[in-house]
Amino acid sequence: MVEKACKQCGRIIEEGNECVVCKTKDLTTTFKGILIIFDASESEIAKISGKNVPGKYAVKVIK
Ligand SMILES: [Zn+2]
Secondary structure (H helix, E strand, O other): OOOEEEOOOOEEEOOOOOOOOOOOOOEEOOEEEEEEEOOOOOOHHHHHHOOOOOEEEEEEEOO
């Protein structure tokens, strides 16, 4: 299955057609890079990027 990324938050969606974070169906297959957040409260990347749910995110979503 092709991975999709949420256009709202960049979350990588591996199953289904809905973002598990913001529940939107606004997904895209055009994104660049993947960043993985394990512990949002301890992660500098999470703070910088504004992600607060652990998981895989696209570095850049092409809208
Ligand atoms: Zn989302």
